[in-house]
Structure formats: structure tokens, C-alpha cells
Amino acid sequence: MLKKIELPVTGMSCAACAVSVESTLAHTEGVKSAEVNYANQSAIIELAEASADLEVIKKAVQSIGYDLLIEKPQAEELEKQQEEAYKRIRKNTIASGILALPVFIIGMFWMHMPYGNYIMWALTSPVLLVFGRDFFTNAVKQAKNGKANMDTLVALSTGIAYIYSTFNTFFPEWLASRGMEPHVYFETAAVIIFFILLGRMLETGAKAGTNEALKKLMGLQPAHVILFQNGTETTVPVGEVKRGEIVVVKPGQKIPLDGNVIKGSSYVNESMLTGEPIPVGKKPGDKVFAGTINQQGNFQFETTKTSNETLLSEIIERIKIAQGSKAPIQKTVDKVTSYFVPTVLIVAVVTFIIWSISGYEDASLRGMLSMITVLVIACPCALGLATPTAIMVGIGKAASMGILIKDAESLELGRKTDTLILDKTGTITEGKPKVGMVHWRDAQINEHMLIPVVEALEGKSEHPLASAIQNHFAHDGVRPEINDFKSETGKGVSGIAHGKLYRIGTLKWLQSSGVSLDHKLIQKGEEHLENGSIVVYVSEDTSLIGVISITDKIKAGSKAAVEKITQMGIEVHMLTGDQEKTAATVARSVGISHYESGMMPEDKANYIKALQQKGKTVAMAGDGINDSEALVLADLGIAMGKGTDIAMDAAKATLMHSNLQDIPLLLQLSKKTVVTIRQNLFWAFIYNIIGIPIAAGILYPAFGFLLNPMIAGAAMALSSVSVVSNSLRLKFSN
Known part of the structure; x- marks a missing residue:
């Protein structure tokens, strides 16, 4: 039997990372299919069999430089990990910014100051090798597996600039003796690392906002419960409570788990589930649900589900899986992204070669700078975030509306x-039908015998109309035994009682079953039909004996x-x-x-x-x-x-909320989400389509303009943030 699970993935830094992890998972033994979502850093894995070895799958992901958390952490623990990751990237960003600023000032304005190159080298080294080391370690892991991603682009661009500049700092005479100026580009390497870290920090903070609706739902379930054991009340974590335990709920408290009331009574606000603002009365035997709020009165209930099985947890899980799923348009984007990074590497090399043979002054240096700029500006992050962030916000927005x-x-x-x-x-x-009027054929009908038969027959049916009839004819007497009971969907029910065959259902069905019609009863039925009532007919053997009108507001x-x-x-x-x-x-x-x-x-x-x-x-x-x-x-x-x-x-x-007025809201939200996705993809594609040729130097022959790698780094970082920010606008749409 196939089993679908959602597990967090760590270490992904761009859309190409998600494609790489997805490809690895799909080709791992025990996995039937996999979808990896960069926006919410998770993988939805369909296992070929329930007993598939998750350790093997985890090692496969680790081999390409990422990690799969197979022991799925609790929501609080995962949030804590994400918060720590955000703090770490913020610390690296701030530190790299502090060091990159003087490097930028010296490199742009005081490049001839005494010992300037050595000062820049000393400040740039920790930016790359300490605060930006993840780019290089991840790039190496990718290379070992014959893959490339955003980290590859960053590591190559900054690494080439740093190595070239370091060589010229300590061995300037090598180029000088050949008639070339030994330029250094420490400011380029340092500022690019800073801008990319800044972009990721802003992106991480912005992505956290896409899951607010989910966090609110998670917050509905209290962390602790009061158990009633051996005559005393004990407070324990909600995750430790098993089925069949007795939970005490006091006024104003949120109900922690699903269960059945066994003692006491109260009114419970269930608006988060039903949308109805009026509290619902609860008494012994009634069901209560996690996340709803007790208004007044103490009561005890017996748990029927654990914290991972409640209706609330099912809703949360559905939303998470929905947010992690991919729209058809995203699958196309993923395919493009999988070819994107290798293509960029080829374009960068070709750029360098063309510049080197162009004949321009300092052609090789210009070629190196252009190659670095291409590698930096071609980041596919914006492309990878375009669809999933809009989907996450859209589904979260829908959840907040019920x-x-x-x-x-x-x-x-x-x-x-x-x-x-x-x-x-x-x-x-x-959907709450009630019996309006009942008409029997004549005075000779024995109602006292017939009523229990009708109730007994309808008591075996699950149709909403059946319960209305059963409730109307409810009596304290003994129900007759019903033999040969049959229920025909959309037609009615039949059964034998007291040796006679009774049918309750549509006139058309009764007529097709050989029941003779009674025109007075049919006329009564027509009158109720004209008023919009639902009409069912009762027959005994082959005779029509009664008409029941049912109203449903x-x-x-x-x-x-x-x-x-x-x-x-x-x-x-x-x-x-x-x-x-x-x-x-x-x-x-x-x-x-x-x-x-x-x-x-x-x-x-x-x-x-x-x-x-x-x-x-x-x-x-x-x-x-x-x-x-x-x-x-x-x-x-x-x-x-x-x-x-x-x-x-x-x-x-x-x-x-079972409210038809939510349908236009759903359809409107769908349109807004798709518009947002298209806007995101447009800007992401335009950014790369325009940016890469400019970075390669296409404007230089005509205008003498060559894009600075630092500007490319800033533009790349801002493009990702703009895509996420555009998606977040959905949260505030009406």
C-alpha cells in the first residue's frame, strides 16, 4: 500500500536546490514519487511501500549536501529551528555587511591608499571563508554528485574574484611585468556575498509570513491538558494524552482534543469549525472538538483521538500538504530551472572566451568581470519562488476564511x-428537513400500527429525509422487526413488517413497483409540491396509503x-x-x-x-x-x-462553514492567485532575460556600459524579495 508523507528538508537555498533534491528522491529506492517545495522547505514523498527505509532516503539526500528530517519535529520544534536558522543568517549578514563596507569604500574611492590591498584582503577573507562558507561547501558537495545550483554560481563568481585579487595582492609584479595593471576585486567578492546573504535573510523573513494562517490554526490547540486520574486533576502535555482518558475543561479554556462529553454541561464556541457565532450546548454524549472554546460551565470528556488525530490536526495537515503541492505551471518552471544553472555556467564561460578574443583593452579582465556578473545575476531564486509562495499565501488565505x-x-x-x-x-x-404535514388514505388506516413501521423503516436509512421522518414519528413504543430491508439511492426504502411489504419513497418509484395510485393522496401531494415542499409517499403492499410533506428551508x-x-x-x-x-x-x-x-x-x-x-x-x-x-x-x-x-x-x-457565499470568495481568490503567479513569473523571467545579456556585456560595444558585479548582486537579492512581497499582497486582498 502506498504511503504519502511530508518531511522537512534543510539546506536548500534556491529553486535549483529543490529540483536537485526532488530528482535525487525520485531515483532513490523505495520512493515512488516526490515533490519538493522550496518555498516551505519540505518534501512530499510517496513511498512505494509503507516499510520503505527512510534512513536510506535520508542518506541519499545528505549525499548531495542537504538533509531530510525523517523524525518529523513538532510544530514548535520546527519553528524553533527555523528561528535559529534565521538568527544565524542574520548574524552572518550583519557581520559580512560590517566588513564589506570598508572594503567597498577602499576599493571604490581609496584604492591607492598604502596597504589598501592587504587591508581589503584581511577584511574580505572572513566574509567569504567564515560568513559565506556555506556557499563553497554546498557547491563542492554538488560538484561531487555532478550537480550545480545557486551556491555553485555564487561560489564560482566570488571565488574567482577573490583568488584573482589575492594573487595580485601578493604577486603584483607578475601582471605588471607583462604591462597589465594588477587590479583587485575584493569589494566585488565581499559585497556580492553580503547582498546575497541580505536577500536570503529578507526572503526567509518574508516566507515566514506566508504561513501565518497555519500558525493561527496550530495555536488553537492548547499545549497542556488537565487529566482527571484517580480522583485528582493533573496537568500534562497534550502530546502525552491517549485515547480513552478523561479530560477536564474549565470556563474560557480551549478544548485540547476530540472526544465525547461524559459529565457536566456547557456551551462551546465552535465558530472556527462551523462559522456559526452562536455557542452550541454540550451535554453528556455530545461530541467536542479540539480548538473550540468552552464558554461557561465545567465538564469532563473522554478522548476519542490523540493530538495527531483530531479534526483540527487533520485540517492543519491538509493545508500543509496543499501548500506543498505544485500547480501545473510550477512543474514547467521546475523543468526550466533544472536546465537553467548548467546553461548559465556555459554562458559565463562563453562570455569570458568572447571577451578574451575581442581585442578590447584589458579584454581578459573585462571578460572575467563579465563572467562573474553573469554568474551572480542569473540566480534562479526569483523564478523558483514565483509560484510556490503565491500558492502558499493563497491556500493560507483560504484557510483563514474557512x-x-x-x-x-x-x-x-x-x-x-x-x-x-x-x-x-x-x-x-x-439540509435540516422537517415533516410538515402527513395525510393518510382514509380513517380505516391504523395509524398506531403504521407509525412504528414508518419509524422503523426510516431508522435503517441514512438519508437526511429519513431522519426527519423518524424524528417526527418518534414514539416510546416497541418498533416492529423489519425484514428484507432495501434502500435504493434516490428512490426510497422498503421492508417487510407484520407480513406486509411497505415502501416509502418517490411516487415514480412506487408506481414503477406496481403500486396503485390514490388520486386524493396525489392531489394532496401536488398541493405541497406547489409550495416547494418535498413529498414522499407510503405504500402498503400494492396500495398507496399515505403522503408525507417535508420542508427544508x-x-x-x-x-x-x-x-x-x-x-x-x-x-x-x-x-x-x-x-x-x-x-x-x-x-x-x-x-x-x-x-x-x-x-x-x-x-x-x-x-x-x-x-x-x-x-x-x-x-x-x-x-x-x-x-x-x-x-x-x-x-x-x-x-x-x-x-x-x-x-x-x-x-x-x-x-x-457550509456557506454558498464562500464559493465566489474561493473563485475570486483563485483568479487573484493565478494573476499573482503570472506577475511573479513575468518579473522573474524578464529579470533573467534582460539581466544576463547586459551582464555579459552586450551594451559595451554601443554604449561603453559594463554592469558592475556588485550591482548585479544587489539586483538579484531584491528580485527574490520582490517576488515574495508581491505574493504576500494576497493576504490583504478582499
Whole structure:
């Protein structure tokens, strides 16, 4: 059985690093597939078998200069590691900046001061060999495995400048005797290292902001719980609590784990899950969920899940996996990046050769500087950050609005949606049907015998309408035994009681089963249908004996949501298994002109296929098991958070608040995210397309302009920061 895990990766410094790690993982024994995300420094690995040796996979990653944390740290520990890494890069940046500044001043303005070259050499050496040593050690590790990345570019460019300048400092006569000025470029090497470190420091700080929504969710679960053991209360870390233990919750506290109330009562604010601001009453037997807030009253509950299994932890894990997934456009970028660094190395060498044979004064020196500039300015970081940072912010923004998005592809698909299909019950309506009226055929019907039969039959069904009927007919008497029970999706239920065959379901189904019609009952049913009620019929053997009308209120925001979606240029359809008149009334009430009634699950699926064959990009919103096939077939499946687990598993996005007004928010966010990705990619590509030829010296013959490597280093650093900053704008979008 395949197993998918997400593990942190350390040591990655650019998009090419992520491509390198991904390639290594994909070719490692025991790994079926791998996706490495540079933006959140993690790898999603699909193991070929659950028993795959993670140590072997870890060593494979270590062999190319990175590390895989197979003993996945807790969120707090990982955050601490990231904070320490940020402090380390900040310290190196500040130290290199302090040393690079005098080197820059001497090199640019006082280059002929006594012992100037020696002073610059003394200050530059620690910048490269201490504060920037990671560039060189990582480049060597990459070279050993026949690979290259951003560190390779930095190490080559600064290393060449440093070695050349050091040689000219201690052996100036070698060039001087050949009629050449022994220039030094310590300021170039020192300032480039400083700017790249500065860019990474700003980038690390900015990337931390992309996960704020996730941190807020993680913060909902308290770190400690109060256990009730042997008559006393003990405070322990939440991670140590097992299933079946008794937890005490006091007023104002967050509920630490999922469980069932066993003692006491209170009201709990569950708005983080449901979006409903009104606290929900809790009494023995009721479920409570981690992250929700106890309003008043003490109670005890028995844990049903550990800290890693709660609904809250599942939501967090889904968001993390979604943020780590790749949009289709990112896979193209990764492919480009994998060829990018080797191409840049070739361009740099060619630049040097062309300059060397150009015949210009000091051609070799100019060629060396141009080669260094090409290596510096060609950093693919901005390219690698363009898509994943926007995806991370977009998915995090959605989570903060109560919308869980399963993967990056789903977020990208929302933009293309031109047709939205809505289920009726539980999606447009509240999904809390109640029995309105009951009509029996005549006075001879024995209601006292019939009511227990109806309740018993519906008690075996899982349909939302079944529970409404069961609740309405609830009685204290003994239920009859039901034999040969059958449930036919979208049609009804049947079973034998007291030696007679009873059916409860649609009129069409009863009629096709050979039940004779009673015109008075049918007329009553028609009257309720005209009022928008759902009508089910009851038969005994082959006779129609009763009509039950059921009302399901339309959600308050459904009409406004449909109007907004229509204004966005999206065609809205409603598909339901209910009767035509009920469907027509509901569709008319919310402003939907395209609707179909009496739809079986396979009918919904075929309807979606037909639309897709016409070239439509279809989104489907539903909440029930009967919607699961349609949700899978739709280009974008959207499940209601209050629906079934099967529907949520099948869908690509889940509306935790079960509010249709979240659908236009999701579609708008999708468009904004894709626009942001395109903006990021445009600037990243333009930066490299324009920057590399200028760095190579293409403007020199016509304008005498040669780009300074230091300026190239600053521009490269700022390009990465600008891409991340542009992505962060999504957080503040409406």
C-alpha cells in the first residue's frame, strides 16, 4: 500500500536546490514519487511501500549536501529551528555587511591608499571563508554528485574574484611585468556575498509570513491538558494524552482534543469549525472538538483521538500538504530551472572566451568581470519562488476564511470555472428537513400500527429525509422487526413488517413497483409540491396509503451567492433527486434557471460529463454520499463542511462553514492567485532575460556600459524579495 508523507528538508537555498533534491528522491529506492517545495522547505514523498527505509532516503539526500528530517519535529520544534536558522543568517549578514563596507569604500574611492590591498584582503577573507562558507561547501558537495545550483554560481563568481585579487595582492609584479595593471576585486567578492546573504535573510523573513494562517490554526490547540486520574486533576502535555482518558475543561479554556462529553454541561464556541457565532450546548454524549472554546460551565470528556488525530490536526495537515503541492505551471518552471544553472555556467564561460578574443583593452579582465556578473545575476531564486509562495499565501488565505483547498492544482482550476453545479439539499437549503404535514388514505388506516413501521423503516436509512421522518414519528413504543430491508439511492426504502411489504419513497418509484395510485393522496401531494415542499409517499403492499410533506428551508445567503456567481459570468445549474415541482420552486427562489430534478448519482455524473464534452470547466458543490461521484468527476469539486466525510474526501475544496457565499470568495481568490503567479513569473523571467545579456556585456560595444558585479548582486537579492512581497499582497486582498 502506498504511503504519502511530508518531511522537512534543510539546506536548500534556491529553486535549483529543490529540483536537485526532488530528482535525487525520485531515483532513490523505495520512493515512488516526490515533490519538493522550496518555498516551505519540505518534501512530499510517496513511498512505494509503507516499510520503505527512510534512513536510506535520508542518506541519499545528505549525499548531495542537504538533509531530510525523517523524525518529523513538532510544530514548535520546527519553528524553533527555523528561528535559529534565521538568527544565524542574520548574524552572518550583519557581520559580512560590517566588513564589506570598508572594503567597498577602499576599493571604490581609496584604492591607492598604502596597504589598501592587504587591508581589503584581511577584511574580505572572513566574509567569504567564515560568513559565506556555506556557499563553497554546498557547491563542492554538488560538484561531487555532478550537480550545480545557486551556491555553485555564487561560489564560482566570488571565488574567482577573490583568488584573482589575492594573487595580485601578493604577486603584483607578475601582471605588471607583462604591462597589465594588477587590479583587485575584493569589494566585488565581499559585497556580492553580503547582498546575497541580505536577500536570503529578507526572503526567509518574508516566507515566514506566508504561513501565518497555519500558525493561527496550530495555536488553537492548547499545549497542556488537565487529566482527571484517580480522583485528582493533573496537568500534562497534550502530546502525552491517549485515547480513552478523561479530560477536564474549565470556563474560557480551549478544548485540547476530540472526544465525547461524559459529565457536566456547557456551551462551546465552535465558530472556527462551523462559522456559526452562536455557542452550541454540550451535554453528556455530545461530541467536542479540539480548538473550540468552552464558554461557561465545567465538564469532563473522554478522548476519542490523540493530538495527531483530531479534526483540527487533520485540517492543519491538509493545508500543509496543499501548500506543498505544485500547480501545473510550477512543474514547467521546475523543468526550466533544472536546465537553467548548467546553461548559465556555459554562458559565463562563453562570455569570458568572447571577451578574451575581442581585442578590447584589458579584454581578459573585462571578460572575467563579465563572467562573474553573469554568474551572480542569473540566480534562479526569483523564478523558483514565483509560484510556490503565491500558492502558499493563497491556500493560507483560504484557510483563514474557512475554505480548505486540497492542492495547488485545485486553486489554479477555480480561475477557469465557467459552470457551477449545485446540489439542493444541504447545499442550497439548510439540509435540516422537517415533516410538515402527513395525510393518510382514509380513517380505516391504523395509524398506531403504521407509525412504528414508518419509524422503523426510516431508522435503517441514512438519508437526511429519513431522519426527519423518524424524528417526527418518534414514539416510546416497541418498533416492529423489519425484514428484507432495501434502500435504493434516490428512490426510497422498503421492508417487510407484520407480513406486509411497505415502501416509502418517490411516487415514480412506487408506481414503477406496481403500486396503485390514490388520486386524493396525489392531489394532496401536488398541493405541497406547489409550495416547494418535498413529498414522499407510503405504500402498503400494492396500495398507496399515505403522503408525507417535508420542508427544508433555503439558506439565508444562497440567493445572494447565486446572484454574485452569475455576475462573475459563471452559469449556475442545480441538480437534485427531488421531484420536479420542489426543484422548480427552490431554483426559482434563488434565481437559478438551469435545473434538473429526479437525478440519480449516475445522472449527476453523466450531466457533468456532457457539460465537459461541450468544453465547459465545471465546478460542483455538494454534501452527500450521492454527490461523491459527481464531485470526483467535476474539474473542481467543492464539499460542504457539514456534509459527509466521503463527500469531503472526494472534493478538492471544502467549505467549512457550509456557506454558498464562500464559493465566489474561493473563485475570486483563485483568479487573484493565478494573476499573482503570472506577475511573479513575468518579473522573474524578464529579470533573467534582460539581466544576463547586459551582464555579459552586450551594451559595451554601443554604449561603453559594463554592469558592475556588485550591482548585479544587489539586483538579484531584491528580485527574490520582490517576488515574495508581491505574493504576500494576497493576504490583504478582499
